[in-house]
Amino acid sequence: MPTRPLFCSAEEVATLLRMDEAIASQRRAFTALAHGTADLPPKVMHPSRFDDSVMFCYVSRLSADTGAVAKFGSVHPANRAHGLPSVNAVVVVLDPVTGAVVAVLDGTALTTLRTAAASAVAVDALALPGADELGLLGSGTQALAHARAVARVRPLRAVRVWSPTEKHRVLAAERIADELGVRADAVDSAQEAVNGVPVVATCTLSREPVLRGRWLSPGATVVGVGSFEPDRHEVDAQALRRAAAVVVDDPQTAAAHAGPVVAAIGGGDLVPGDLVPLGQVLTGQRTARSGEQDIVLYFSVGLGLQDAAAAWAVVDAARAADERAAAVDGRPAAAR
Structure with missing residues (x-):
């Protein structure tokens, strides 16, 4: 029956x-x-x-x-x-x-859960072991989920939150502080959210870069989940040029859909073979970070x-x- x-x-x-x-x-x-x-x-x-x-x-x-x-x-x-x-x-x-x-x-x-959880898997595989601060660009559902997820794989002591609307970022910071028991500050600019921070998550639907590569500190790990279409670019070209590795959920999918990746391939900064599959990092087939000063990017378009x-x-x-x-x-x- x-x-x-x-x-x-x-x-x-x-x-x-x-x-x-x-x-x-x-x-x-x-x-x-x-x-x-x-x-x-x-x-x-x-x-x-x-x-x-x-x-x-x-x-x-x-x-x-x-x-x-x-x-x-x-x-x-x-x-x-x-x-x-x-x-x-x-x-x-x-x-x-x-x-x-x-x-x-x-x-x-x-x-929401699987996207943030996948970013936590990426942070665990790519970020430095002592990374204890998170910079969030975005203050919506996915940004909150990322704070919760990253806190499960790294001992966060502080979170910085930026989004264009002050009310939204303040509320997000208050909620993160309450839920996670860590210091969470709403900051006035995306640059302030990123400077000196070892883990950065971009959780927006922006078609223009909200993260500039020149802001990233040596050793930073960036996870980006909002560039799921070729014309969405949360992260600028300089960030990809500074990166020691560009890790993706799936190279073929990322090369067709992830805006910053599509642009980098089209502009000659990357070739598809440069893209490192996250799964192959987890299984030891590929490496992404070779030193503590490396900047590593992870882009997810969802699978x-x-x-x-x-x-x-x-x-x-x-x-x-x-x-x-x-x-x-x-x-x-x-x-x-």
Whole structure:
């Protein structure tokens, strides 16, 4: 008899997928990608002709014992002005044997968690061990998630937050300080947020650079998640020229979608072979940082495989919770 699919709201996704588990899921995704053991068809990113939104669709499969996962949604930059998430999506999880629907998950919460968790994986692999301060460019949902995620892999003592609207950056700093118990300052310029900081995260949807390479200190690690289209450039060309390594989630995808990478390849500053896959750093196949003075950049445009790993982590957590509840109640566990 077919079983009832699992339906998870944003709140339920966040409850089931804790940050440490989200980080672990992203390690699995990038390791599988490095070993060539996953299915990852090209993603669809289509700018709408009607407004500045972007439609997207990702599909992938992490392993033989986890079924296909698809995510459909859109990016609406104007939502920021209304205090709403810029990304909205739904994720569908299929059974690995029958292809039946196993789960339908809120894709906005899942995307926020897996993106920040992947950046934490990158920071853990690329940043200096003693890096204890974070500079955030951006003050929205993704910036807050990055503060939480980076705090799980580095002993943060301070965070600097900048975004164009003073009210937003002040509120973000207050929330980070309250949640993480660290000093968090809203600063007046992007340069002030970056100067002397060992880890920088750019979490904006800017089409113009908000981070200038000349501001970066030796040894800095930068993670950028907002340049997911060729015409979005959170980071300027000088930052890429100063970098000892440009690490990406997937070279082929980054070369087609990541704005600063597309520009650097088009301008002759990079060739596709220069791009270092994060998964190959995790597995020891490639290196990125060779010394403490190196500046290292990581760009993520998002992969369906990240969604697949995170979605199955949610499904597994839901099943485990159901089994625990059944054991307490003395009833059969629901087949989810």
